[in-house]
Amino acid sequence: MLGLKAHDSATRRRIRDILDGEDKVFGRRVAVALHALIVLTALAFAASTMPDLPDQARLILLWFERAAVAIFMVEYLLRIFAAEKPLRYILSFWGIIDLLAWMPSLFMTVGGSAAIRLLRLMQMVRTLKIIRYSRALRRLARAFNSVRAELALFYVIALFLVYISSVGIYFFEHEAQPDIFSSVPASMWWAMITLTTVGYGDAVPITLGGQIFTSLILFMGMGVFAVPAGVITSALVGRDIEEIGESLEKMETSEERARKKQMPISKN
Incomplete structure (x- = not known):
């Protein structure tokens, strides 16, 4: 039983190190990949505001946004799983930033132009995640x-x-x-x-x-x-x-x- 607990604790610590970019094997790769994803999502959002953008390009940007949201959501859930005190992480500054990086995209179908503008603005909070890495x-x-x-x-x-x-x-x-x-x-x-x-x-x-x-x-x-x-x-x-x-x-x-x-x- 003690061996299983120690193994579980080591696994969680390894996940934290990987996500924080401190793991010797995967840390740097994950940090660079998340850096690139954050920058690309910001560029994709800017491109989506162009009025003359072709419909095919808008569709590509839409699917890219959905993929990015899925990745950020998985990262958020992994951080909750790997946190020593999950509730403290959820209520922390970085926990809120990680949540806002993907949560607004799930409610983009909410009616009202003002609500949509607010949700799109909240999406850009994900650019703050780059500070973490x-x-x-x-x-x-x-x-x-x-x-x-x-x-x-x-x-x-x-x-x-x-x-x-x-x-x-x-x-x-x-x-x-x-x-x-x-x-x-x-x-x-x-x-x-x-x-x-x-x-x-x-x-x-x-x-x-x-x-x-x-x-x-x-x-x-x-x-x-x-x-x-x-x-x-x-x-x-x-x-x-x-x-x-x-x-x-x-x-x-x-x-x-x-x-x-x-x-x-x-x-x-």
Whole structure:
């Protein structure tokens, strides 16, 4: 009985390693195949939106979508089977992403154009699965996770600045341009494109006060929206330093063990 349990546990661990791309024999092949499938499904979806696409091509894309959905569904079920705690995986971020990679396609026959558009949008969640199989992207995801509190604080401050900027430009420009800056919510579009230094030119201040206020907002935008890049870079560098330290510790430990094995045993 214990042997069967150990064999079952080893099988599940092997399945997890294969699906995560860590198995020495099949891991890399499976990761590359899933990478390619995710990219191809995204390209197929883009091609299916072309209005002049021949009916035969649409049929091929339809069957390709069905095949991809079947593969993603099998992968999802295998991950549930191989998970140490299946319920935790199902409710986890990656469990939800894996579910949304194939589930919406089963309900594409739901009536209503709005519902179909929403389901098609949810289908594109499967592109996030590519992060799971990329070591560099996993490092970036871990960096985001380690500084999520700082990023959350930054976004709260950014939203506060958007609101303050909208109120400020409304007071300066409402009387001069009542159609463009008709209200504070309408002015938020100007605040977004100004703080991000995009500046489409569809909403431009014409009063002296509005222009001076815009200049201040531009300087603030260049400083504030450069913060996330520095925070994430610092997290990536910190993670690299930690990994180097762990590698050095493992090397030192293995060298100490090797020296102890080579030491002669004294006889009393």
